[in-house]
Amino acid sequence: MDRIRIVGGQTLSGSIPISGAKNAALPLMIASLLTPETVILENVPRLSDVRLLMRILGNHGVDASIDGKRAGQSEITGDTIRLSAAGIVDTTAPYELVSKMRASFWVIAPLVARMGQARVSLPGGCAIGTRPVDLLIMALEKLGAVIDIDAGYAVASAPNGLRGGEIVFPKVTVGGTHTALMAAVLARGTTVIENAAREPEVVDLADCLVKMGARIEGAGSERIIVEGVTSLGGARHRVLPDRIETGTYAMAVAMAGGDVTLDGTRAGLLQAALDVLAKTGTQITDTPDGIRVRRDGGRIVPVDVTTEPFPGFPTDLQAQFMALMTRAQGTSRIRETIFENRFMHVQELARLGARIRLDGDLAVVEGVPALKGAPVMATDLRASVSLVIAALAAEGETVVHRVYHLDRGFEQLERKLGACGAMIERLSGEK
Ligand code: UD1
Numbered sequence: 001m002d003r004i005r006i007v008g009g010q011t012l013s014g015s016i017p018i019s020g021a022k023n024a025a026l027p028l029m030i031a032s033l034l035t036p037e038t039v040i041l042e043n044v045p046r047l048s049d050v051r052l053l054m055r056i057l058g059n060h061g062v063d064a065s066i067d068g069k070r071a072g073q074s075e076i077t078g079d080t081i082r083l084s085a086a087g088i089v090d091t092t093a094p095y096e097l098v099s100k101m102r103a104s105f106w107v108i109a110p111l112v113a114r115m116g117q118a119r120v121s122l123p124g125g126c127a128i129g130t131r132p133v134d135l136l137i138m139a140l141e142k143l144g145a146v147i148d149i150d151a152g153y154a155v156a157s158a159p160n161g162l163r164g165g166e167i168v169f170p171k172v173t174v175g176g177t178h179t180a181l182m183a184a185v186l187a188r189g190t191t192v193i194e195n196a197a198r199e200p201e202v203v204d205l206a207d208c209l210v211k212m213g214a215r216i217e218g219a220g221s222e223r224i225i226v227e228g229v230t231s232l233g234g235a236r237h238r239v240l241p242d243r244i245e246t247g248t249y250a251m252a253v254a255m256a257g258g259d260v261t262l263d264g265t266r267a268g269l270l271q272a273a274l275d276v277l278a279k280t281g282t283q284i285t286d287t288p289d290g291i292r293v294r295r296d297g298g299r300i301v302p303v304d305v306t307t308e309p310f311p312g313f314p315t316d317l318q319a320q321f322m323a324l325m326t327r328a329q330g331t332s333r334i335r336e337t338i339f340e341n342r343f344m345h346v347q348e349l350a351r352l353g354a355r356i357r358l359d360g361d362l363a364v365v366e367g368v369p370a371l372k373g374a375p376v377m378a379t380d381l382r383a384s385v386s387l388v389i390a391a392l393a394a395e396g397e398t399v400v401h402r403v404y405h406l407d408r409g410f411e412q413l414e415r416k417l418g419a420c421g422a423m424i425e426r427l428s429g430e431k
Helices: 022-034 048-060 102-115 134-142 174-184 200-211 243-256 271-279 315-325 345-351 381-392 404-409 413-418
Strands: 003-007 012-017 038-044 063-066 079-084 117-121 146-150 153-157 166-168 190-194 215-217 223-227 235-238 258-263 283-287 290-295 331-335 355-359 362-366 375-377 397-401 423-427
Touching: 003 381, 012 243, 012 413, 022 038, 022 048, 022 079, 022 102, 022 174, 022 200, 048 063, 048 079, 048 102, 048 404, 102 117, 102 134, 102 153, 102 174, 134 146, 134 166, 134 174, 174 190, 174 200, 174 223, 200 215, 200 235, 243 258, 243 271, 243 290, 243 315, 243 381, 243 413, 271 283, 271 315, 315 331, 315 345, 315 362, 315 381, 345 355, 345 375, 345 381, 381 397, 381 404, 381 413, 413 423
Parallel strands: 012 258, 038 235, 166 190, 375 397
Antiparallel strands: 003 397, 003 423, 038 079, 063 079, 117 153, 146 153, 190 223, 215 223, 258 290, 283 290, 331 362, 355 362
């Protein structure tokens, strides 16, 4: 298992290309199950989660290939992948695969919509809370699927196809909204999705589905209306920029100081997080192709934050922001309202000298004048990158273990930060 070694204290300068969004690429890839024709996705990030999903889709009979790079394309340019589900050979998604990546549970929706049946393992426990799938199952049931839980699997059937219905989510769920959308596009009649997630990744999925021939209105608002169609065709679609990667590097610059442009992204995808960063004393400006982030070494101002569904401050940036706040001049309060137990990074940040007190869903972070490097352990995707951010400003050396968590969601992290002057390297193999 690889480790990442960071020697803190360098300011960052230069530019970082922002990859396509993992959380959009995954549902877009899954949507290829809805059509026998080819779906071509551009700007797909090169991440282990994407590779794993290709394997899972391959199991169902999807023919997946990655285009070779053309002359002039940088190594950091995302992949173009072709997905063709001409024949679905298996409607079962086994435990060994689904348990490695929760989002693969979402295959249940296109499989039951197109094939009338699906047998998908329940994802099981997860390091950041219980993360149930009850609302995804509820959504499919509202569209006429019959779902039994059998030996750890959700077994869905709709032998005569799905029919439109009204789905009212009692709480905002991204996965639930993706699932409802993918099921409703092939259901007979009209589906209304109330209290839908408004995340940009939902809009990206809806945009691609519309290119495939779906009839969807209101994606990006709380109410989405879908008129079912009998079949969908192929499409070519470019995955939107990763707002979490964007926010992560913006926080890295805020932490380390310096002047970095984040290319190929848009401020509107993470305005709430950028507004918070601006309050910490970081300068954020738009550039023609992205965002410029600067901090000149002045003090980091503490800011209180509560995570919320989009357009609020994203839970996926909570750990990174907490890392920044460990160096603020004063105390900040960070409330996590989306996932319980999403504070595993706290113990590891404490190893670097951070002072954080937990009280239920609240973390009270008392800024310290200096952090000190130490060996730390990555526990989940976002938590691990928060350790990298802390390490950038820590005195001496930090080694982050179990970086496979990082590889699930951050493409070439050490290369992107290294190119801006960070002292960061990957060490192969676990000591
Ligand atoms: C997605 C993102 C993840 C992000 C999260 C919230 C992907 C691949 N993952 O996860 O990075 O942190 O959105 O922005 O896109 N819930 C239920 N029952 C359900 C489903 C969800 O109670 O059936 C709850 C969850 O426990 C959580 C909340 O709803 O408290 C939001 O979860 P959800 O938006 O569904 O997260 P994911 O789609 O799994």
